[in-house]
Each structure stands twice: as C-alpha cells, then as structure tokens.
Amino acid sequence: MNENKKGYWIYSTIVAIIAFGLFGFWGYLIYDLVIKLSEQDFSNNTVVQALFSLVTTVFLGGYFTKILERRNAKKLEVFKVRKDISLTIIDYATALYYHPENEKIKELLKAEAIKVKLYFNNEVLKAINTFIDAIENDVSKEQKDDLYERLSTQLKKTIK
Numbered sequence: 001m002n003e004n005k006k007g008y009w010i011y012s013t014i015v016a017i018i019a020f021g022l023f024g025f026w027g028y029l030i031y032d033l034v035i036k037l038s039e040q041d042f043s044n045n046t047v048v049q050a051l052f053s054l055v056t057t058v059f060l061g062g063y064f065t066k067i068l069e070r071r072n073a074k075k076l077e078v079f080k081v082r083k084d085i086s087l088t089i090i091d092y093a094t095a096l097y098y099h100p101e102n103e104k105i106k107e108l109l110k111a112e113a114i115k116v117k118l119y120f121n122n123e124v125l126k127a128i129n130t131f132i133d134a135i136e137n138d139v140s141k142e143q144k145d146d147l148y149e150r151l152s153t154q155l156k157k158t159i160k
Contacts, residue, residue, distance in 0.1 A: 029053045078119065079159075085115050086155040093131060097148055100135045120158050127151040 033050050092109040099105060113128045131147045 026053065026056060082119050082159055085112065085119060086159055088112055089116070089128065089155065090152060093128075093148060093151055096132070096135055097144060100138070106132060106135070120155075124151075124154045124158055127154045 029049055030053055033053065089109065089112050092105055092112060096102070096105045096109055109128065109132060113125060116125050116128060127147070127150050131144075131151050134143055134147050
C-alpha cells in the first residue's frame, strides 16, 4: 500500500512540474505578445506567437473541460444507481421487518444484495446479511430495530 502512495506522489509531482512548466511557457508567450504589441513591433513572429497561444488555450481548455464533464457524468451515474439500490433495499427491509414470514421478500432482498457487492462497501453487505439472519432467527423487536437502523445508517453513509 505504501508503494502505491509513493508512486502516486512521484507521478503527481512530475505531472505538476510539467503542467506548471507549460503554464509558465504559455504565460511567457502572452506576456511577450503584450510587450511586443505595446511597442508597436508587429511582425510575423508576433502573429505566429498569438495564434499559437490562442490555439493552445482553446484546445487545452476544451480537452480539460471534456475530461471533467466525463468524470462528473460517471460520478453522477454511480450516485443515481446507488440511490436507487438504497431505496430498493430500504423498501425490502421495511417489508421484511413487518412481514418476516414472507419468503419472497427475503429472496428479493438477497437478490438486491448482489448489487450491493458491486456498488457499495462490505459494511453495507454485512448489515444486510445480519438483518436477514436476525429476521430468520426471530430475535427481539429491539434487536430488529437496532439492525434496521444500522442498515439504514450504513446506506446513508455510502450515499453521501
């Protein structure tokens, strides 16, 4: 685990140095362009430099914007899926709480637990399994309430 963190910091440092270098070069080009234009020394090099700065800015801005849009769209989609799964689990857990003899609801909750393996951490899966086991073993009402609250708390934590 420490090797991954060390590699991450080295990679991040190198990327940051390159990014600052590119931004510094871009800033220098713009600064030099402003100085040349203020002195009225307008030449072919100035035009090329202005076009290079413009193209670089437009393409880099568009590229980074697309990356951010794609990443945010993925995060939003995962959030929607997690929310839907959480609401379904809460519905099934509530139905199972009030109707513990219904085998169909138990099977539906177990089937929904498969999705939990994909989108949530193990604590949520443990809370679901503990809740189902408690319902099957006819534990006291206080324990059922406790396990139901634990399940809903785990789901709330992972949604935030």
